[in-house]
Amino acid sequence: GAVVSQHPSRVICKSGTSVKIECRSLDFQATTMFWYRQFPKQSLMLMATSNEGSKATYEQGVEKDKFLINHASLTLSTLTVTSAHPEDSSFYICSASASGREKGYTFGSGTRLTVV
Amino acid sequence: DAKTTQPPSMDCAEGRAANLPCNHSTISGNEYVYWYRQIHSQGPQYIIHGLKNNETNEMASLIITEDRKSSTLILPHATLRDTAVYYCIARNDYKLSFGAGTTVTVRA
Numbered sequence: 001g002a003v004v005s006q007h008p009s010r011v012i013c014k015s016g017t018s019v020k021i022e023c024r025s026l027d028f029q030a031t032t033m034f035w036y037r038q039f040p041k042q043s044l045m046l047m048a049t050s051n052e053g054s055k056a057t058y059e060q061g062v063e064k065d066k067f068l069i070n071h072a073s074l075t076l077s078t079l080t081v082t083s084a085h086p087e088d089s090s091f092y093i094c095s096a097s098a099s100g101r102e103k104g105y106t107f108g109s110g111t112r113l114t115v116v
Numbered sequence: 117d118a119k120t121t122q123p124p125s126m127d128c129a130e131g132r133a134a135n136l137p138c139n140h141s142t143i144s145g146n147e148y149v150y151w152y153r154q155i156h157s158q159g160p161q162y163i164i165h166g167l168k169n170n171e172t173n174e175m176a177s178l179i180i181t182e183d184r185k186s187s188t189l190i191l192p193h194a195t196l197r198d199t200a201v202y203y204c205i206a207r208n209d210y211k212l213s214f215g216a217g218t219t220v221t222v223r224a
Contacts, residue, residue: 004159006159032210034211034212036214043203043214043215043216043217044154044160044214045214046211046212046213046214049210049211091157093159093160095159095160095212097210104150104152104162104165104207104212105162105212106162107152107159107160107161108159109158109159110157110158110159112157
């Protein structure tokens with residue numbers, strides 16, 4: 001149980017375009033989802049926390065107008081990278097938690113974004 | 117979350133136990149110790165967590181010192197597939213903050 005599906009796994013886009021990444025909890029309802037970014041040879045950096053039905057909370061230094069997060073249902077959160085630039089190229093990972101789960105969070109398999 | 121300190125890397129032999137240390141000397145009483153690992157280009161995988169008592173599951177054992185200032189993750193019989201970055205996290209709220217972790221390389 002506790003599977004999180006992230007799609008797409010890889011995406012290449014042109015500079016200036018927008019890219020949407022989906023994160024779905026397949027067998028549980030995720031009241032909270034998190035989005036991380038990971039640059040090569042670095043650790044995961046939390047970008048934002050989204051709660052179903054409310055606005056996302058962004059970490060300091062993360063542009064909310066550039067990284068749009070929508071958590072419209074208890075099983076789906078989306079991250080849209082708007083007007084992507086090469087410096088946005090990174091590994092984006094989501095995680096999800098259901099209230100009361102002691103095991104912490106389940107992570108998606110990640111999305112490798114390359115902006116050319 | 118309390119800051120954790122881990123060695124940047126370690127090697128271990130296939131089939132032997134791997135003992136991964138973590139220092140969390142500023143941990144508070146309500147902070148759990150969580151361990152995750154990340155195999156290259158994948159999302160992190162939950163391993164185990166604990167508060168005060170030692171814990172064991174099908175993947176690993178977690179030994180927490182009595183003063184809770186440090187802990188050790190034990191992989192009882194390391195395999196090549198256990199090669200990964202291992203993260204020790206002290207958590208007391210809804211967020212998980214990742215440090216640099218320990219890069220564990222299991223060698224045949």
